[in-house]
Amino acid sequence: MKKTLKTTDILALGFMTFAFFLGAGNIIFPPQAGLSAGENMLPAMFGFLSTAVGLPLIAIIAVAVAGGGWNGLTRDLPPKVATLMAVLIFIIIGPAFAAPRTGLVAYEMAVKPFIADAGQASLTVFSVIFFAVALFFAWSRGKLIDMIGKFLTPALFAVLVVLAIAVFVNPQGEILAAQGDYADMAFTKGFLEGYNTMDTFAALMFGMLIVDVIRKKGVTDEKATCTYLIYAGVIAAAGLAFVYISLFYLGATSSAVAAGADNGGAILAVYVQALFGPVGQMILSTIVLLACLTTAIGLISACSDYFSSLTKLSYEKWAVILAVVCAVIANVGLNQLISLSIPVLFALYPVAVALVALTFVRKWMPNPRAAYRIVLLVSFIFSLIDAAKFMGIDMSALNVLPLFDFGMAWVLPTFAALVISRFVGGEAEQQNVQTA
Numbered sequence: 001m002k003k004t005l006k007t008t009d010i011l012a013l014g015f016m017t018f019a020f021f022l023g024a025g026n027i028i029f030p031p032q033a034g035l036s037a038g039e040n041m042l043p044a045m046f047g048f049l050s051t052a053v054g055l056p057l058i059a060i061i062a063v064a065v066a067g068g069g070w071n072g073l074t075r076d077l078p079p080k081v082a083t084l085m086a087v088l089i090f091i092i093i094g095p096a097f098a099a100p101r102t103g104l105v106a107y108e109m110a111v112k113p114f115i116a117d118a119g120q121a122s123l124t125v126f127s128v129i130f131f132a133v134a135l136f137f138a139w140s141r142g143k144l145i146d147m148i149g150k151f152l153t154p155a156l157f158a159v160l161v162v163l164a165i166a167v168f169v170n171p172q173g174e175i176l177a178a179q180g181d182y183a184d185m186a187f188t189k190g191f192l193e194g195y196n197t198m199d200t201f202a203a204l205m206f207g208m209l210i211v212d213v214i215r216k217k218g219v220t221d222e223k224a225t226c227t228y229l230i231y232a233g234v235i236a237a238a239g240l241a242f243v244y245i246s247l248f249y250l251g252a253t254s255s256a257v258a259a260g261a262d263n264g265g266a267i268l269a270v271y272v273q274a275l276f277g278p279v280g281q282m283i284l285s286t287i288v289l290l291a292c293l294t295t296a297i298g299l300i301s302a303c304s305d306y307f308s309s310l311t312k313l314s315y316e317k318w319a320v321i322l323a324v325v326c327a328v329i330a331n332v333g334l335n336q337l338i339s340l341s342i343p344v345l346f347a348l349y350p351v352a353v354a355l356v357a358l359t360f361v362r363k364w365m366p367n368p369r370a371a372y373r374i375v376l377l378v379s380f381i382f383s384l385i386d387a388a389k390f391m392g393i394d395m396s397a398l399n400v401l402p403l404f405d406f407g408m409a410w411v412l413p414t415f416a417a418l419v420i421s422r423f424v425g426g427e428a429e430q431q432n433v434q435t436a
Helices: 007-021 029-065 079-096 098-114 120-140 144-169 186-197 199-216 222-252 264-310 315-330 334-364 368-390 411-423 426-435
Strands: none
Touching (some): 007 144, 007 222, 029 186, 029 264, 029 334, 079 098, 079 199, 079 264, 079 315, 098 120, 098 264, 098 315, 098 334, 120 315, 144 222, 186 334, 199 222, 199 334, 222 264, 334 368, 334 411, 368 411
């Protein structure tokens, strides 16, 4: 008899998946994009949803198709290359960008609004305290954070629902003309902005955790596991889409109250202040602070677990190292950290997308090992062009490449490599099988 999940179990699984994705950092990018997109909000929003909701959902499904783990996703790659990719992803979602960003978002949205003369000193003090507390809980690895998370995520979502209703009922400004790249290529700009959530990277790493939860409920059939994972992913995607759409509209209608705001966190803070006054700001600040803290604890714990499995250093030592690094990096400031992260995301996000695509078409490849090596290498090489262009390096000699002007020079070469790999290499694969 096959074990099946009740509707309530499926809903709970979907909400848990939503909780995995919804960190406070995810709510700082849509307001800024909405403000800049202005009258071009809709195409920009659809572009953002493509990479901030669609790709993570597809990545989770890819994890299920591959067997529920990183090893399954990368089984056709050399072990050292697969490990290097995992290390880079953990660095990105851990000490380099995502984890320090939790401290910066908490500061910008939960602390800075209450400080009259906020400066570098206040940021430094806060970051030290914030990551010291995160280290304390990550060190213990107890169940306290799980208990907080069960109540915190519904509370955060409830506040965002109330905020969304208030925004649509009482917008705080007129929608203005689009600015910068949003004026000419709103969809593409939104698509690239979606990279900043880093959720596709995260999905590749914790998709296996969701599969484990399903299996622990007694579901052993692979097809059923994949089906339930899709249900959970769709529920989570719907929740994320709701949050992003409301925050895009918030940003687009924030011109009257957020004229001097220089990032999404500041826009959201002043908008909430305008709608609900000091009480609303205090409630939002408390929830965002706790959401950022639990995210930081989870990231430090996950990275420490993985890095301790690769080295002789213990989990506890890695937790200390990562907490210190996060506190130091957080002091560069939110805007600066986002600027530093963008070239890295331009370089590595296409590789993650290519890996997901290969997972779905692997069974049609005559030589999967060659296909994975070729396609991932091509996607990486051409993504470096986009990263170099963003950094200000003169790449005008390559402007003949399709989509070069849109920062997506990697798309067609990667697709071409994928198509070519479908029709070559079969004979070599057959010889390898016969030799074996």
